[in-house]
Amino acid sequence: MAEQDEQKLDETKADTVADTTAATDVKDVEDADKDSDNGEDFGISMDKVEAVLNKSADEAAMTPQMRKMFARQQENTKRVEESIKGTKSNPAWFVPLFCALLVIGLVWVVVYYMTYDYPIPNIGAWNLAIGFGIMLVGFLMTMWWR
Structure with missing residues (x-):
């Protein structure tokens, strides 16, 4: 009988350890999600990304990823400006x-x-x-x- 109680106690401890490990894994996943939201999953901080998008970063200090992002942003800006130029509007009266x-x-x-x-x-x-x-x-x- 004592062996059965001891075995149940060991199973309960194993379940507790498994639950704790699962909770830790969930917390690690949540932390990883937070990191990816901050742009840190690519090794680039959001401050650098904003500097590139605002054209305040030095091009020599940019990574290739940042240069591609900067070029894409310039292309999108140019495309929007061209579409605005093509629109006609009526006079104010x-x-x-x-x-x-x-x-x-x-x-x-x-x-x-x-x-x-x-x-x-x-x-x-x-x-x-x-x-x-x-x-x-x-x-x-x-x-x-x-």
Whole structure:
């Protein structure tokens, strides 16, 4: 009976040691993840990486990895600048003008429906055509908006 108790005690100790070892392994993996997040898994600190990206590092002191990263960053910057240059935009007055035309046309139609004579007296339903024409011009301008 004493042998069985001693054997169970040894098994319990072995399980405790295994649990402790597993916990230590998990902690080591977590520490490795933290190190890789800091950029230390390649042997380059984040300060050096930021210096390269900000163009404040000396090129002679750069490692080949840092030079490749720097060249890639310059290429991406150049590509973005070229795409920005290629875009066209409307003048500053474009959006306010088409919004104003839409609103003026709407007001024109509403005024005619409320008075049946104004905004231009004695032309009757042509006031509707004028109001809708003004709104149509504003709407067509929205299709050219960039």
